[in-house]
Amino acid sequence: MGYEIKCYVRIKVQMIFQTTVAVSCCVFKHRIIEKEKESKLWGGRFSSETSPVLEKLNASIKYDWRLWREDVKGSKCYARALQKTGILTQEELTVIQDGLSKVEEEWSSNNFKIKSTDEDIHTANERRLKELIGGVAGKLHTGRSRNDQVATDMRIWLRDKMGTLNSFIHDFIQIVTDRARREVHILMPGYTHLQRAQPVLWSHWLLSHAWNLRADSERLSQLSARADEMPLGSGALAGNPFPVDRPALARDLGFSRCSPNSMRAVGDRDFIAEFLWWACLCAVHLSRLAEDLVLFGSQEFGFVRLADCHSTGSSLMPHKRNPDGLELIRGRAGRILGQCTGFMAVLKGLPSTYNKDLQEDKEAMFDVCDSMESILQVAAGAVGTLTVNSDKCRSALTPDMLATDVAYYLVRKGMEFRVAHSVAGKVVALAEKMEVAMSELTMEHLKSVSECFEEDVRDVWNYESSVDQYRALGGTSSSSVAQQLDQMDQWLKNCASVQ
Structure with missing residues (x-):
């Protein structure tokens, strides 16, 4: 019996121990869950921990940390607004402001420690502030x-x-206009359908891209004005129940106005969509400039030579000079277009107010901003440092590019343009048949096409005169280009005065 009693006692002790361990584990696990809930801004109503895979997908701190400065600034201004309502005492405001300044200092000095429980930049900053001030x-x-x-x-x-x-953009336009002014008399072929069309000034071609960028700049300024609306004080969607002075808060944050509807404010990402679309268009303009320069820099054209600092080499072919910077501009334009298209698809199916799908906005915004900063500077550097081969540009001009001038010559003789166009076409066909340049046709040959031709037709075969005739506003004549330069100079001055 003694042995049986001992076994019974041993078994009971083991059962009590196992029960105690089980209870202890439950308590420990509960404490872990409670600790996790406490670390989240929204954990109070949940009884179990978040799935690790959802935790990873849900977290945005890996990229929205870039908003740390703006988040601290917004918190400081909002704290002042709360103090004015009586929610915070002056002493509490001082403690919070001092704590936020310490958080800001840690970010600035790269000493801020992000924790695994930091879901986003707002959670991280609030968690750290609590650690600092309680x-x-x-x-x-x-x-x-x-x-x-x-x-x-x-x-x-x-x-x-x-x-x-x-x-x-303004810096780029300044580079382009300075170059156009220095090289105003260089002649080159103008192209349509990538076929030689009419003689133009190199400076006129340069300014065509400057005007694109000026339009991009003006659109960006308009977008900036539309985005100058403060959502803070809208709460989750219904507004703020405390007497926060939103207009004063907006001024404190540097906004010109407040959002007029709280439901729209929290779900509105039009300013992101507009920015992405703006970037698409500006990137397309830069891509077309890059494409022109890639062509002009090829040996087949030879109009320009990129500087070494904006060229790369081949890992196999020692002689190569590759325009990789320009090609990357073209490629990045496609990536920006993809970001815009992707985000518009996100917005398309959303119900009103805030939905977590909108978390996709930040990566698109950051990526596109970074891309635009890069390609604008690369494009400006490439244009500013390239060398123009004026002789090569001029040697690409051919008399057949003056066929339109022949038609204009006949118009000045009193012929209807449609008839003159047909006659000029016959002159082109005759020159091709005889395998000579149009300028080599004799007066007898020309008169066989039309009796309107006289000796002064010889004046048509002059490229400088051809270019100079386009004096109407916006044309390629040197006087028109000078007007464009004056307009661009004045616009840049006005932009500088506003900044």
């Missing part, structure tokens, strides 16, 4: 949602970036 940090989010917080942060960030991009 529970009073929890008052900062009163009446505020990440919905209106992120929309505000993004508008501030993009507003500053749009100013930077516009300054790059």
Whole structure:
């Protein structure tokens, strides 16, 4: 019996131990879940931890950390607004502001430590603020949602970036106009359908791209004005229940106005969609410029030579000079178009107000901004440092490019243009049949086509005269180009005075 009693006691002890361990594990697990819930801004109503795969997909801190400066700025301004309502005392405001300044200093010095529980930049900053100043940090989010917080942060960030991009465009246009002024008399073929068309000035070609970029700059300024609307104070969607002075808060944050409808404010990403579309168009303009220069820089054209600093070599062929920078501009334009198309597809199916799908906005915005900064500077550098071969440009001019001038000559003799166009075409056909240049046709040959031709037709075979006749506003004559340069100079001065 003694042995049986001992076994019974041993079994009971083991059961008690196992029960104790099980209870302890449950308590420990519960504490882990509670700790996780406490670390989240939204965890109070959940009883289990988030799936690791959802946690990874849901987290945006790996890219929206770039909004740290804007998030701290928004929090400082919102804290001041809360103090004016009485939610915060002056002492609490001072503590919060000092804590936010420390958070800002850590980010600036690259000493901010992101934790695995930091879902996004807002969570990270609030978590760190609480570590620094304690529970009073929890008052900062009163009446505020990440919905209106992120929309505000993004508008501030993009507003500053749009100013930077516009300054790059202005610098590029200045480079183009300076070059056009220096090289105003260089003649080259103008092209349609990539076929030689009419003689033009190299400076006129340069300015055609400057006008594209000027339009891009003006569109960006208009977009910036439309994006100058503060969503903060809209809450999650219904608004702010406390007497926050939103117009004063907007002024504090540098906005000109507040969003008029809280539901629209938290779900509005038109400013991102517009920016992506703007970037598409500007990138297309840069891509077309790049394509021209790739062609002009080939040995088949030989009009320009890229500087070494904007060329690359081949890993196999030692003689190669590749225009990789220009090609990357063309390629990046396609990537930007993809970002725009992708984000528009995200917006298409969303119900109103905030949906987590909108988290896709930031990567598109950051990537496109980075791309535009790069390609604007590369394009400006390539144009500013290339060498023009004026002799090669001129040698590409051929008399058949003056066929339109022959028609104009006949118009000045009183012939209807449609008839003159037909006669000029017959002159072209005659020269081709005789296998000579149009300028080599004799007066007898020309008169066989039309009696309107006289000795002064010889004046048509002059490329300088051909270009100079286009004196109407916007034409390729040197006087018209001078007008364009004056217009561009004045516009750049006006832009500089506004900045």
